Amino acid sequence: PRGTRALPRPHDDGPPPHVRARRRSRTAFAVWTAIVLVLALLVGVGAWWLGSGRWTAVPNIVGLEAAAAQQLLTESDLVARVTETYHDDVAAGVVSATEPAPQAELLRGSTVQITVSTGRPTVPEIAPGTSLADAERALRDAGLTPVHTSDDTDESDSVPEGAVVRTDPDAGTELRVGTDVTIVVSSGESDTVEVPNVVGKDFDDASDILDELDLDAEGRSAIPFLGRSDGQVVEQRPSPGTTVERGTTVTLVTV
Structure with missing residues (x-):
């Protein structure tokens, strides 16, 4: 008779206290x-870091190409410092030694000195006229031993006295490290000179050539009283190739 009416819903306070406590305990x-x-x-x-983790071993890179050796050091957490030197038995570009030695224990990030071979040294090119001191320095820089005595001289018309004329062995020769290389220096101009061939030249041109060698020219006609002493040279005395003292007179027969 009264119809229907809504019944109050029970209030939901969540899980019971003991369930909530269990959940909190698990969390x-x-x-x-x-x-x-x-x-x-x-x-x-x-513990690992303070124990063995901070340390690493130097890999064995002797005999490897320089690039591969540096890569291995990087992978081992080490830093490479490269120097180059001549070596008799190790090819150029190959590691010949390390410092510290392979398998040495180092802190990570340490530096390892690696020595890379540049092969055997060769005698450097030393230009004629170079000073003796500069030539000796160039040979030492090339891994060779400069040698010079008072007997190691050559006469030269073009190189000043005391300056380098050449080396023995010649430039470009491959040698073992530390091999002696003789430095030959100029003793100045020679007191003698080789007579050049001036046959076929005019007297004036021939005279100029002889004058540059400190030789005197004397003209003589091939036909006495008729020829020209300043004409073309047809004969010369001394003959070409003869070694004479400077100041010698060369007779030029002309027509």
Whole structure:
């Protein structure tokens, strides 16, 4: 007779207290477990680092190409410092030694000195006229031993006295490291000179050529009283190739 009416819904306060307490306990346990695991991991990493983790071994790179050797050092957390030197038995571009030696224990990030061979030295090109001191320096820089005595001289009309004329062996010769190389210096102009061939030239041109060699020219006609002493040279005395003292007179027979 009264019809229908809404009944009040019971109030929902969530899970019972003991359920909520159990959930909180599980969450706290998971959190503390994670913390303990992280701490354990940190302690383990720290122990490894303080123990063997900071250290690394120098790899054996002797005999490798320089680029490959540096790559191996980088992979071992080491830094390469490269120097080059001559070597009799190791090809150019190959590592001949390391400092420290292979398998040595180093802190990561340490520097390893690697020596790369440039092969056997060759006698450098030393221009005629170079000073003796500069020539000696060039030979030492090339891994060779300069040698010079008072007997190591050559006469030269073009190189000043005391300056370098040549080396023995010649430039470009490949030698073992430290081999002696003789430096030959100029003793100045020779007191003698080789008579040049001036046959076929006009007297004036021939005279100029002889004058440059400190020789005197004397003209003589091939036909006495008729020829020209300043004409074309048809004969010369001394003959071409003869070695004479400077100041010698060369007779030029002309027509």
